Amino acid sequence: MRINKNDQVLVLIGRNNGKKSRVISIDKENEKVTVEGVNIVHKFVRRSRRNPQGGRLSMEMPVSVSNVQLICPFCSQPTRVGFRFDADGTKYRVCKKCKADINIISRSKKKITKSPK
Ligand SMILES: [Zn+2]
Known part of the structure; x- marks a missing residue:
């Protein structure tokens, strides 16, 4: 994997195209990365004991590692x-x-x- 956890990356797809953010987790097997604030989906949750309020949960979905580019900590360029x-x-x-x-x-x-x- 070319991307590690906690790397700063530039996102190259979707609504978040051009956004710079931090990698929260990586999935080596599927070559995917989860980037903070990127590719967020909203899940509607029914009221339950665990979630007495119910409502909307938002969470990041992983994106393919080929859709992000590492930002070099030394020259600050996407590379x-x-x-x-x-x-x-x-x-x-x-x-x-x-x-x-x-x-x-x-x-x-x-x-x-x-x-x-
Ligand atoms: Zn560099």
Whole structure:
């Protein structure tokens, strides 16, 4: 996945086209992301014990990851995400615009050493 939880993204579809917001959750299997305030649906809820008022609930629905673009925290531009491997095998997410390392995806397995008991 090119998008992580808490990333700032630019939304490229629908009513929210052009909106910048934060990723609340990701669904790796379906390649979907849920973005704060984006693709909101309203659910009407009957009165029940849990919801004595009933009424309208609003919640965000996930959108396809291809419909959002990461905003690089370094150059603040909507950008494509690349990947980079260090000499020791550490994998980074990189901004294709400014080439900055956005974050580490996985550290080199060589470096993981268990502490002796
Ligand atoms: Zn950048």
